[in-house]
Amino acid sequence: MAGNTFGRILQLTTYGESHGPAIGGVLDGFPSGIALDLGLIALEMDRRRPRGQAGTPRREDDSVEWLSGLHPDADSQGRRLSLGTPIAFMVRNSNTKPTDYDALTDVFRPGHADATYQAKYGLRDVRGGGRSSARETAARVVAGALAKQLLGPSVVIRAAVERAAGIQAIPPSAWDWANRDLSPVACPDLIASAAMESEVSRLREEGDSAGGIVYLEILGLPLGLGEPVFDKLHATLGQGMLSINSVKGVEFGDGFAGADLRGSEHNDAPSLDGTVQSNHEGGITGGLSNGRPVTLRIAFKPVSSIAKDQLAYSSDGQVQKLQINGRHDALVLPRALPIVEAMAALVIADALLLQKIHFRQ
Amino acid sequence: MAGNTFGRILQLTTYGESHGPAIGGVLDGFPSGIALDLGLIALEMDRRRPRGQAGTPRREDDSVEWLSGLHPDADSQGRRLSLGTPIAFMVRNSNTKPTDYDALTDVFRPGHADATYQAKYGLRDVRGGGRSSARETAARVVAGALAKQLLGPSVVIRAAVERAAGIQAIPPSAWDWANRDLSPVACPDLIASAAMESEVSRLREEGDSAGGIVYLEILGLPLGLGEPVFDKLHATLGQGMLSINSVKGVEFGDGFAGADLRGSEHNDAPSLDGTVQSNHEGGITGGLSNGRPVTLRIAFKPVSSIAKDQLAYSSDGQVQKLQINGRHDALVLPRALPIVEAMAALVIADALLLQKIHFRQ
Amino acid sequence: MAGNTFGRILQLTTYGESHGPAIGGVLDGFPSGIALDLGLIALEMDRRRPRGQAGTPRREDDSVEWLSGLHPDADSQGRRLSLGTPIAFMVRNSNTKPTDYDALTDVFRPGHADATYQAKYGLRDVRGGGRSSARETAARVVAGALAKQLLGPSVVIRAAVERAAGIQAIPPSAWDWANRDLSPVACPDLIASAAMESEVSRLREEGDSAGGIVYLEILGLPLGLGEPVFDKLHATLGQGMLSINSVKGVEFGDGFAGADLRGSEHNDAPSLDGTVQSNHEGGITGGLSNGRPVTLRIAFKPVSSIAKDQLAYSSDGQVQKLQINGRHDALVLPRALPIVEAMAALVIADALLLQKIHFRQ
């Protein structure tokens, strides 16, 4: 109700301020008897860490502590069975330096939630953005990685960077996904990747930052997933994506561009040979999965924390010069991919569990 | 849970098949003592009716019957006070001709929910699309009109057509909104409106259809509206918009285009004179309203029901030629505006009610 | 959220004031493809009607109008298949005489919700108690009858009067349930029934009323039904029962009397022959069904509307003499049985649907 829980059957509740003792979550509604490889979760967490030349100075912070919901005994492959009870987990915020943030107590950073949280709550934890920090998304990645294991290998959820700093990759249909992990910006089009990297470097040197577009596809869904009317599959996926920090737009299939097509072009009608060649709908018709890949694009605004001087309001309403110190990414999209995938996995797993009620005992 | 309820405090549950006895809804959580002008609701329903040369053959269908939640006595201005109990309403489907749909029993119309509903439920009411019909949105318009009256005049929610059939209006910041109601396609840029109208006519004559983009703005919101993390204001608005039939994308502020900006351009920083000149964020920062207008764009795919011959699957998996009879809009955007506004009003009213919990007694 | 919705997967939302246009409900989450005999629902509604010498003057009021969620075609036995979409239904309040209630506008009847609704909402529909009237339970009976058909014949839910006006029946284990429908007070112990009837008649003649205890048993449940911790099976059954007008207590198995037993007496341990002879727990252990009959008792306070003169507060805070006119039951328990069974059926059907998530795909 107060915004920290996501899902209907499979419900994730997250908690934690960026520089408080810990961030974490409780995943309830997870079926029992699922063998969980906790090592895979660490891999997902790795994908969310800072990359590139900077190294990974906070690596130790992100080790996940499992608090409940797993059978105490591991199987022969080291996997733990889910108990059907809430799976609670926690990540300590061990490497925090509160003093870094003293300067921000009385200033509202542009593009950040400082002023809006202050208005809503009357107070806030200023350290690292408190609850509004993207550090919160670590809990989503953990839960999403559990959801992926619930889904199993038949459902593939994969995201990559399609556009960054104004540079567009070739169409996803032409991608070799294996290239994604070769690209420092997680773009499978390696030529575009190099250009993105170079442009982002230039922006970073100027003390500025970039945004971009993530492409996500979900393969292997059964027909009819999603609920009618308000909980259409793309409506719940959309809410999930728009709940990620910095996301400003989401579209399915042809999305905004598809609005320019004619009906006769956009309808994914079969050919005479019984195959459907197009996927303008992005795999969802009437709010339910139609058997073709679910495809979506997610727009991220450029990173709000920039090294460049800016003007900002102070808490007493004055305008002052603001300089944001500390290391900040000039492009967050590569690290956002596991978050995007996590939200998709949570939505799909939830929809699959909910789907069970539509079949007779 | 099964997809027919929207909202957290202010909860709308809708029901009804397109050609069943009635469609309707129950709006629960509506505060007591609000004077409601039921005539204004009829005006909103009028905006949702078919327009243009075709006339309004189903006008009588859409009269709203009020079943509960209103005090029996009207005040001097004919208004009824809300009781604080569920407001139930119903619209009869009186003008239905089931025989029109016999031909569709065994065919899955491209772009429609026929195949997906069949897969999900194992059966469906084929008449007019049953539950998947956009007729369901009439219940949203009624509830949204109630929500608008709860919000009162200080909150302005208005939508218009910004792009249709590939034709783009001038930027909304340059619009004279009074022109919207002069335009048959509800576009305040009357030059673009004429071009849209002409292009849509051409498509209609060819048995084809168009899509487009709706621009929506919400003025007068207090600071701090929305909930953190999963129920960010734009996440709940996004879910609401994506739950409307034919919507394939939603973006806030600069949205997808904003992904190409630099951080220093996108941050809505104040000027030295203490004013903020830009609104790249679209009025929402960190998921909460920031005091500037909330702006969004909603992409509608072209109408799926086209007069042109198409190929389609039949229920036995064969491909057959399909001809859809009956009168269908070639562009639904003008009629969709009250639906878009209704979903926005429901989200905003819900957020305002929820906001109350954050203040001490 | 505002109290008019019950259930998690199978969700019933009800609406309506006693003397408003209609009362009704929307049952969402009902699986598709269930053949529904609507005639059986009318039978349940009959059980809820006034009995005895008074006849059934409002019989015509209680015909159920089905608004959605049912396939238009009936099967060979006249049954309609559920569509999986919300099942909406309505019962008109046709036989209302608003003038009967003018006298009650400014008085708060003892034992009724008059004063508390006025305090909560600031206004109310005084006619027949408005939303607080037990007429609201008609919607529960309709929905409960649908839930019973979803459960099918393997689950038996049956309630009877065990105590009324201070007269106690023999233990339910000794009942011949077939006698229940022979008893004007719905008590299978016909000797106790005669005594109850006589005592209630005496109270009625004195302008007074009686309360009593309903015994409910649920047979045929699978093991493990219910959810742990907060949604234990008896916690949700308890909420359901306590939500019925006039209910003041609920107990499971030995309940309050069981609190006096020793652990060695209360534990339903097996005998050496492998059978369990006792059911002190009332069929629920650790919050989940244990395979034995679920048994509960529900305490109803005496009817608040009595013909006898009483003192009452008027709306301006004065004490005045109150005379309640109109025909009122001196004992409501017989008519309450279908309501009790309906709430049980809704809880059990919901629990069974929810149970499905605990099994792997």
Add this chain to the structure above:
Amino acid sequence: MAGNTFGRILQLTTYGESHGPAIGGVLDGFPSGIALDLGLIALEMDRRRPRGQAGTPRREDDSVEWLSGLHPDADSQGRRLSLGTPIAFMVRNSNTKPTDYDALTDVFRPGHADATYQAKYGLRDVRGGGRSSARETAARVVAGALAKQLLGPSVVIRAAVERAAGIQAIPPSAWDWANRDLSPVACPDLIASAAMESEVSRLREEGDSAGGIVYLEILGLPLGLGEPVFDKLHATLGQGMLSINSVKGVEFGDGFAGADLRGSEHNDAPSLDGTVQSNHEGGITGGLSNGRPVTLRIAFKPVSSIAKDQLAYSSDGQVQKLQINGRHDALVLPRALPIVEAMAALVIADALLLQKIHFRQ
């Protein structure tokens, strides 16, 4: 949805197995800016600990670790302000000895959730009952103590033992509540207390156990608290109480005994002098608080873990002799009081937050 979350606005989600790494909870929807004395929470936790001759061997286990939702700075009285974000807390299970439970792996203890959890989930954590252990209630006590501080001193919630091992205290109206804390069994009637204590000792020596009845009263509520129909104040209180381990019944006001009264006796009508002398309703009329004390009784079955030999099913369906080792309470009621009060505090705080939506902005 899966049973581990309680409340509507103020939502508590708990997690944890008895002998897993930790138990804990997340309390969401807690308003911001409330000064919280964390020391008081420790006092409530103390009330839940084992008492009497046995000492407190697990004292160190129950220290609460605060993970989020509190402002980092304490005020001059050492209190922390709530941030309005989720308050997460954790209690380590440090003193666990898994080997104690090896013997229980293959046996289903009578009166415990062993067999039912096994049936529901297909596996379970056998150590100390896993998720079904009453250790879970520690999280409720923490959250309830926070809710009490939200309610402030104007609302008094207090519980005491009214009956234990078949021994009845004098009526609560005659109690000196200060005596409660002098009584080892938390019964304010010290004569009854001595008899209870002696009887419980006798049962303990026999390897047996006792149950009893808790009396709870809530003072200082405003008029009109609760929601109509399904979420009546006593329905939500009832669910809360019935969700506590070992609770088998709940009644309000005169409850089951009140079912024998006449309407003219039970109606809490005013006297001519404008006062109401009786409280048969237990402070709730029509589901909403009526301004008089809310009173309820909660029946606890006798403790299921007894030292005496019992028969029990083994997991392969055989009957075997069972001996339960380890220290177990012969009466849990005194330790249950903070749990009962905690559930009441959560329900009342939630109702008060929800009440805010009924008042105009």
